[in-house]
Amino acid sequence: MAERLAAVRWIYQERTKKMKSESSSSAASAGQSPLKTGAQIIVDTLVDQGVDTLFGYPGGVVLPLFDKLYEGPIRVIVPRHEQGGCHMADGYARASGKVGVVIATSGPGACNLVTGLATAMMDSIPVVAITGQVRTELIGNDAFQEADTTGITRPVTKYNCIVKDVKELRRLIKESFYIASTGRPGPVLIDIPVDVSVAKHNDNEPAEMKLPGYRVQTKGHARQIAMAAQAINQSERPLLYVGGGIVSANASEELRALADKAHLPVTMTLLGLGTFDQNRPESLDMLGMHGTAYANYAVQECDLLIAVGARFDDRVTGKIKTFAPNARIIHIDIDPASISKNVRVDIPVVGDAKFILDELAGQVEYKERKPWFEKIAGWKKKFPLRYDRNSSNIKPQYVIEELCRQTNGQAIITTGVGQHQMWTAQFYKFSRPRQFISSGGLGTMGFGLPAAIGAQIARPDATVIDIDGDHSFNMTMTELATAVENNLPIKVCIMNNGYMGLPRQWQELFYNKRYAMSALLNPEYATVARALGAAGETADKKADVPKAIKMMLGEKRPCVVDFKIEREENVWPMVPAGKSLNEMNGLDILESMA
Numbered sequence: 001m002a003e004r005l006a007a008v009r010w011i012y013q014e015r016t017k018k019m020k021s022e023s024s025s026s027a028a029s030a031g032q033s034p035l036k037t038g039a040q041i042i043v044d045t046l047v048d049q050g051v052d053t054l055f056g057y058p059g060g061v062v063l064p065l066f067d068k069l070y071e072g073p074i075r076v077i078v079p080r081h082e083q084g085g086c087h088m089a090d091g092y093a094r095a096s097g098k099v100g101v102v103i104a105t106s107g108p109g110a111c112n113l114v115t116g117l118a119t120a121m122m123d124s125i126p127v128v129a130i131t132g133q134v135r136t137e138l139i140g141n142d143a144f145q146e147a148d149t150t151g152i153t154r155p156v157t158k159y160n161c162i163v164k165d166v167k168e169l170r171r172l173i174k175e176s177f178y179i180a181s182t183g184r185p186g187p188v189l190i191d192i193p194v195d196v197s198v199a200k201h202n203d204n205e206p207a208e209m210k211l212p213g214y215r216v217q218t219k220g221h222a223r224q225i226a227m228a229a230q231a232i233n234q235s236e237r238p239l240l241y242v243g244g245g246i247v248s249a250n251a252s253e254e255l256r257a258l259a260d261k262a263h264l265p266v267t268m269t270l271l272g273l274g275t276f277d278q279n280r281p282e283s284l285d286m287l288g289m290h291g292t293a294y295a296n297y298a299v300q301e302c303d304l305l306i307a308v309g310a311r312f313d314d315r316v317t318g319k320i321k322t323f324a325p326n327a328r329i330i331h332i333d334i335d336p337a338s339i340s341k342n343v344r345v346d347i348p349v350v351g352d353a354k355f356i357l358d359e360l361a362g363q364v365e366y367k368e369r370k371p372w373f374e375k376i377a378g379w380k381k382k383f384p385l386r387y388d389r390n391s392s393n394i395k396p397q398y399v400i401e402e403l404c405r406q407t408n409g410q411a412i413i414t415t416g417v418g419q420h421q422m423w424t425a426q427f428y429k430f431s432r433p434r435q436f437i438s439s440g441g442l443g444t445m446g447f448g449l450p451a452a453i454g455a456q457i458a459r460p461d462a463t464v465i466d467i468d469g470d471h472s473f474n475m476t477m478t479e480l481a482t483a484v485e486n487n488l489p490i491k492v493c494i495m496n497n498g499y500m501g502l503p504r505q506w507q508e509l510f511y512n513k514r515y516a517m518s519a520l521l522n523p524e525y526a527t528v529a530r531a532l533g534a535a536g537e538t539a540d541k542k543a544d545v546p547k548a549i550k551m552m553l554g555e556k557r558p559c560v561v562d563f564k565i566e567r568e569e570n571v572w573p574m575v576p577a578g579k580s581l582n583e584m585n586g587l588d589i590l591e592s593m594a
């Protein structure tokens, strides 16, 4: 294994050397001919956009592009599956705030991006996907590896296009980056037929963007902001409810300033976790289906709900009719289409959260609101998140608390989807934005490992941990090879309950414990990890947990620890689908553990 890896690295090193000498000689000749191939224009435009790393998988119609990429200067990470590549670009974008870039070939390659694009779309993540397409003259002929990529991806992208002429290439790529990263961010796909990649064009002319119909409203309406400020000043029981929009807008500082100035409690969505420091007393942590009881009660009893960069997802609201029944609602969002989509809003403010929160902070006054904060403190005291600490089995919550302790709450955490994702959201205390990276809207199992790879590339200095489920890990575990090959010290903690735990919990509660197809044969993960060149450990005793984590944190290679957790542990509290937020199950169970 070590030899094979060394051989791969040697090839990479030689390539880099070759690349450097060739690029200096091609630079010398570049001045002579202004004609460039489409592939060269793509690489040059990506460099102009600030791209230094991308995720791409080769194939026939993208070979001209890969041939150019071979010359540098962009670092190319090759995933083992295009879905993985797309999640890597997404994780990279979430961790860095930059646009993530993924390349795939036509047909199967492009089709493999769909889940990744939909994941980025639902969570408003800026990703640019470049796909190869068959030659222009063959489009519509059922050519080899032809798929209607723009047709297939239209519903899962913010915008997509096909480039029909090499002259348009630079402009369309620039527009793609602009659309992906401005307003409400999202994935953009640009489909490039192979003849466009090899065609030549004099690229010296300027390529101005032409987007007459695309408008981004940054500043909120002054009168709406004043109304919002007045509502906050009048409120006795206000609550900030904030989501991923705070992350996109880089508005955490402004959020903190507003909460401090007006004295407001804050609850966060899954994607909003970390935008307000969870160690502060004003944090009510996460709300919604598996949110805290104190956040959900606060929503139901507040007289003013200030939603910022959040979209009233059904996992947050529960039954819409009875959501926040006593509250006027302010909704601050960059996307006018989100306003009053699910819940009727009293004071909409469309614009950039960073700007609007800053404006608001200038117009609000400090208010003690003693009875309200006392009420919240009462709920916090009565219904904290709990688990059975005395159990002799490994409780997943214990593993996560221990991870939080040993990393001083500072690691970047990614997850799969399921119970482990919810326990992570509940028991790791996040203190900064871009620290918790998880698929919220689409709920994509298999997201955790490739997202961790993308995050580690964006943040080589950070400790990046994928807290994964056994079945989520099963979906994309092949990407461990990508981590090994690229020398990324990511950590994977598998919360191995041997079940698709979340469906199993629903089956326990609502299907009379008929565990239909929610348990499958799993491999020995530590062995799989070692076979792929990573470190692998198993922890099957509670006493092993701290030292397994310590070992993992000290490991320089990618490292997988398989924690054999309590098999039928449940996530509490739980608002059953379609119920009101105050109708939580499991509060009695939590209280009994006091």
Ligand SMILES: Cc1ncc(C[n+]2csc(CCOP(=O)(O)OP(=O)(O)O)c2C)c(N)n1
Residues within 6 Å of the ligand: 416, 417, 418, 419, 420, 421, 443, 444, 445, 446, 468, 469, 470, 471, 472, 473, 495, 497, 499, 500, 501, 502, 503
């Ligand atoms: C790609 C995909 N397929 C199916 C589902 C439905 N689903 C949600 S959670 C879950 C099980 C997750 O199992 P695991 O990763 O082991 O996590 P656990 O709940 O056990 O922590 C399933 C099948 C999904 N979210 N994503």
Ligand SMILES: [Mg+2]
Residues within 6 Å of the ligand: 418, 469, 470, 471, 495, 496, 497, 498, 499, 500, 501
């Ligand atoms: Mg599981």
